Amino acid sequence: MKLYNTLSKSIEDFKPIDENLVKMYTCGPTVYNYAHLGNLRTYIHEDILEKTLRYLGYNVKRVMNITDVGHLESDADEGEDKMLKGAKRENKTVWEIAQHYTDAFFRDIEKLNIKKADIVAKATDYINEYIEFIKGLEEKGYTYMANGNVYFDITKVEDYTKLSGMDLEQLKTASREEVSIDVHKKNPQDFVLWFTKSKFENQAMKWDSPWGVGYPGWHIECSVISLKNLGEQMDIHCGGVDHIPVHHTNEIAQTESYTGKPWVKYWWHSEFLIDQDGKMSKSKGEFLTLSLLEKKGFNPLSYRYYALNSHYRKQLAFSFDSLASAENAYMKLKSRIRSINDNADISEMELSKEAIKYKEEFKNCLEDDLNTANAITVLFNLLKADEVTNSEKIKLIEDFDKLLSLDLLKDEEVNEVHDEMAEYIEEMIQNRQEAKKNKNYQLADAIRAELLEKGIMLEDTRQGVNWKKIN
RNA sequence: GGCGCUAUAGCCAAGUGGUAAGGCACAGGUCUGCAACACCUAGAUCUCCAGUUCAAAUCUGGAUGGCGCCUCCA
Numbered sequence: 001m002k003l004y005n006t007l008s009k010s011i012e013d014f015k016p017i018d019e020n021l022v023k024m025y026t027c028g029p030t031v032y033n034y035a036h037l038g039n040l041r042t043y044i045h046e047d048i049l050e051k052t053l054r055y056l057g058y059n060v061k062r063v064m065n066i067t068d069v070g071h072l073e074s075d076a077d078e079g080e081d082k083m084l085k086g087a088k089r090e091n092k093t094v095w096e097i098a099q100h101y102t103d104a105f106f107r108d109i110e111k112l113n114i115k116k117a118d119i120v121a122k123a124t125d126y127i128n129e130y131i132e133f134i135k136g137l138e139e140k141g142y143t144y145m146a147n148g149n150v151y152f153d154i155t156k157v158e159d160y161t162k163l164s165g166m167d168l169e170q171l172k173t174a175s176r177e178e179v180s181i182d183v184h185k186k187n188p189q190d191f192v193l194w195f196t197k198s199k200f201e202n203q204a205m206k207w208d209s210p211w212g213v214g215y216p217g218w219h220i221e222c223s224v225i226s227l228k229n230l231g232e233q234m235d236i237h238c239g240g241v242d243h244i245p246v247h248h249t250n251e252i253a254q255t256e257s258y259t260g261k262p263w264v265k266y267w268w269h270s271e272f273l274i275d276q277d278g279k280m281s282k283s284k285g286e287f288l289t290l291s292l293l294e295k296k297g298f299n300p301l302s303y304r305y306y307a308l309n310s311h312y313r314k315q316l317a318f319s320f321d322s323l324a325s326a327e328n329a330y331m332k333l334k335s336r337i338r339s340i341n342d343n344a345d346i347s348e349m350e351l352s353k354e355a356i357k358y359k360e361e362f363k364n365c366l367e368d369d370l371n372t373a374n375a376i377t378v379l380f381n382l383l384k385a386d387e388v389t390n391s392e393k394i395k396l397i398e399d400f401d402k403l404l405s406l407d408l409l410k411d412e413e414v415n416e417v418h419d420e421m422a423e424y425i426e427e428m429i430q431n432r433q434e435a436k437k438n439k440n441y442q443l444a445d446a447i448r449a450e451l452l453e454k455g456i457m458l459e460d461t462r463q464g465v466n467w468k469k470i471n
Numbered sequence: 472g473g474c475g476c477u478a479u480a481g482c483c484a485a486g487u488g489g490u491a492a493g494g495c496a497c498a499g500g501u502c503u504g505c506a507a508c509a510c511c512u513a514g515a516u517c518u519c520c521a522g523u524u525c526a527a528a529u530c531u532g533g534a535u536g537g538c539g540c541c542u543c544c545a
Contacts, residue, residue, distance in 0.1 A: 030544075042545040166474060166541070218543075240545030245474090247544095270545065271476080274538065309494075310484065315477075315538060322483050325495040329483090332495085339509080365485095373485055377493040441504055448506085459508050466508085 001056060001367040003236075004313060006244060006267040007163060011369055016235045017265060022053050022060045023234040025226045025264075026117060027243060030067040031101035032086035035108055036287040037303065037318060038273035039240075044304055045270050045312035045370065046238050047114040051403045052366045063229045064117035065221055066105075068098035069124050069205050094205055098124075108290045111300040113405035119229050123221040126228065127207045130216045133224050133258060134193045134209075142257045143193060146184040150194040150211050154187055157253045163267060164245040191250050192217040219250040227255065237264040241271055270312045288318070296320070301406055302327035308372040308404065330406070336383055337397055337408050340390045355392040358382045362400055375404070417469065425456055429465050432458075 001014040016022045026046050029035050035043075053060050086097045106116065134150060137143050142156050154160045161168055168189065196214035206213050226234060239248060248267065255263045275288075290300055306326035310316045351359070358378060365375040379400055382393060394409070401408040417425070428447050435443040448458050451467070459466045 027545075035545085039545045046545095164474085164540085238545095241476090242540070242544060245541060272539065272545070306483085313476095314484095316483090317538090319482090322495090325483065328496085329494050335508085371485075373483095373494095374492075377485070380493060436504075439504075445505075457507075460503070460506090461508065 001052070002369050003266055003268065004369050005265075006269050007264075009165070012266070014266065016058065017233055020059060022058045022236065023230040024050060024053075024060055024062040024236045025222070025230060025234055025238065026062065026064045027222060027239040027247070028064040028066050028117075028120070029101075029105050031098050031105060033101060034289045034291070035105050036289055037293075038287075040108060040112060040290060040303070041273045041307045041316065042238075042240050042270040042312075043109055043114050044112060044307045045372075046268075047112075047405070048308070048312075048366075048370055048372055048403065049236070049238065049268065050115065051405070052370060055363070055366070055403050061119070061230065062117045063119045063121060063226060065225050066098075066102055066120060066122045067218070067221065068102065068122050069215055069221075098122075108300075111290060112304050113301065113407065115405075121225045121229065123216075123225070124205065126221065126224050127216065129224045129228060130194075130220050131209050133220065133227075133254075134211075136258050137193065137254060140257065142254070144186065145211070146186075148195075148197040148212065149184070149192050149214075150217075151185060151190045152193055152250070152254055154189045154191075154253060157257060160189065160253055161249065163249050163252060166245060191219060191246075193220055193254070219247055219254065222247075223251050223255040223258070227259070232259045232261055232263070234264055236266045236268050238268045238270070241269045244269060271315045273316050273318050275318055293323070298323065298327055299330070302330045305330040305333075305376075305406055308376060308406075310373060312370060312372075333380075333383075334408060337394075338411065340383070340393055341409065351392055351395065352388070354385070354387040355389075355396060358385065358388065358396055359399065362396075366403065372404075375400070379404075425451065425467055429458070429467065433465070 002011050003014045004010070005012045026043075029039060050060055050062055086092075086094075086101075090097065092100070102122075109116065134143070137152065138150070142153055143150050144153055145151070194209060194211050194214055194216055196209075196212035205215055207215065226237075237248070237251075244267075252263060290303065293303060294300065302323065303326075306323055307316070309326060358381070361381075362375055362378045365371045365378060368374075379397070382388065382396060385393075388396075397408050428451055432444045432447040435441070435447065451458060455469055456467050457469075459468070
């Protein structure tokens with residue numbers, strides 16, 4: 001399998017450290033608000049990555065953190081704590097906020113058919129481990145105290161910017177004006193490992209530590225949670241591109257300083273979903289959520305289809321028009337599959353050479369740095385293929401859908417109506433057929449119009465009359 | 472101010488040296504009393520300029536547009 005590695009800035013052959021187990025870490029959500037569509041796009045592609053590895057026969061152990069301890073707006077200890085801000089807004093304790101949005105997150109990913117990570121770790125469950133970790137860094141001389149906070153000294157690290165490829169000298173001299181500067185830092189890139197100074201009187205999340213009562217810095221959780229659950233080295237670390245220059249860079253600095261070993265073999269980053277106004281951002285306030293899509297009548301899986309139709313390393317510009325077009329395509333795809341499903345004999349087990357060719361093509365697309373758009377094209381080509389039998393098609397679609405997770409073979413119960421209603425519909429159809437036979441088309445059309453008004457659409461097919469519920 | 476990504480038909484989007492996948496929408500057709508469904512068919516020389524090459528959307532240089540990062544964010 002070929003995979004792009006941010007560390008080398010090139011596509012590499014994927015070879016896990018231990019061939020029997022792929023260790024994978026994915027940065028999870030900060031639970032002070034709902035996940036937005038951009039966040040979810042990343043989780044969809046991470047899901048594809050994990051499922052592709054499993055599809056190719058690897059065992060995978062995947063860890064995801066839930067950030068439930070407050071992040072500040074910046075290391076300068078300014079702005080507002082996010083959890084606290086959420087709590088104030090909704091009149092709840094920070095713990096309630098965290099629980100509420102954690103639950104909402106898992107509901108969202110379930111609707112999108114995203115597999116839950118094997119291990120889901122809450123940041124607040126690892127406080128003692130953070131303290132041990134910071135102590136370890138302190139003993140090795142990587143830290144300093146200033147203004148009550150414990151800082152990591154990046155000048156002690158060789159090649160601090162190896163992931164981002166940025167030039168530290170340039171960063172020093174040319175920083176944007178709006179960025180507030182923490183005067184206590186020796187170097188602008190130094191970051192806080194443990195805070196004891198907080199401007200927020202009612203900061204609810206506090207723990208005792210050798211440096212005083214306070215709370216952990218925001219980079220530390222990913223390092224410690226991964227060390228605890230995956231050991232000192234891992235294969236793939238995932239996240240959004242925004243994490244490259246700061247969060248992941250700092251994770252590498254502290255983790256490799258702590259263990260003295262190279263940490264992550266492949267860094268995997270997903271590009272942004274952008275809005276008409278640019279990047280979608282939680283802190284901007286207004287943002288698109290999955291439940292908003294549902295309110296507008298979209299199927300969550302249409303969004304999954306939409307996301308899979310583009311590449312994870314390319315920005316995607318979101319619009320309701322293109323989502324609607326994706327939903328249309330997705331619904332048509334499902335209905336085509338349903339029509340072949342009706343006359344397929346699934347008991348047949350052996351796949352022909354022709355059918356296996358499609359399976360290979362599908363696999364090749366995913367092995368090519370997760371080219372999901374082309375994988376879907378293989379699916380469309382399969383549907384059109386004359387040389388493949390219907391039962392083989394169904395078998396292959398079942399196989400593909402283990403990965404795509406678009407419920408391709410699942411029939412929605414769109415036609416669920418009361419028995420009385422069903423009887424009524426059948427009766428009306430009979431009446432209409434009768435009218436048609438008598439060439440009374442006016443009556444036939446009137447019946448069709450009447451049913452349509454009740455939300456029932458008729459379809460005259462070669463096999464007979466079908467009806468379906470709309471809206 | 473610095474770093475980086477990107478530009479393909481009305482829309483979404485693959486393709487990274489050999490003469491443009493796929494989907495949606497639209498149009499034409501088959502079917503149908505009509506409509507819808509389904510099926511078939513048609514449709515772009517790849518932002519612009521210059522260069523490398525027998526050959527470029529695909530490599531190089533430049534221009535222009537869009538976007539991201541350097542602040543918490545996927």
